[in-house]
Amino acid sequence: MITKPTAVLAATLLAIGTALAASGTSQAASCPSGQFCAWTDADFGGQRTNWSGDDHDWEDPIQDQDSSWANHGISGPGIKDHVQVYENPGLIGFGTVCLGPGQEINSNSWGNDSGDSHTWKMEC
Ligand SMILES: [Ca+2]
Known part of the structure; x- marks a missing residue:
């Protein structure tokens, strides 16, 4: 009675993991x-x-x-997996684009031709 639901849960998690892996490989941007x-x-x-x-x-x-950006950083608990871009060197001035883990931005009028520095952070 205990092992069966656990097995179903494990199979479900495995399926989710496979789906995530599949979506990862289908990302548009070529970024290591x-x-x-x-x-x-x-x-x-x-x-x-x-x-x-x-x-x-x-x-x-x-x-x-x-003019376009992709965050292919490693994600996980306690990892700085978001990326914030700033309009000036030294992480100052306005933030331009901020990307969550796995996020790709193919264009952005606010951030276009504006970046001068970036940092990895916990959230946007
Ligand atoms: Ca450009």
Whole structure:
């Protein structure tokens, strides 16, 4: 009576995990696992820059040229898995785009050509 529902639950969790893995592989943007990526053109086009950590002073070609973004960072409890981009170096000024784990933004008029720094954080 106990093992059967547990087995069903386990099977359900396994199915959810498989579905998540499947959706992960179907992401539009080409960005390495564990990294935050930004492109100079919308729709993940142009030149890509990618980071595994923070960068408080973006350089060419991505500085003030970012037009699409993807967060392929590792997610989990206690992990800084969100990415906040700022309009100025040093994580100051307005935030432009903020991405949750796995989120991809193919264009954003507010954040377009504005980024100068970013940091990984717990939430947006
Ligand atoms: Ca651009």
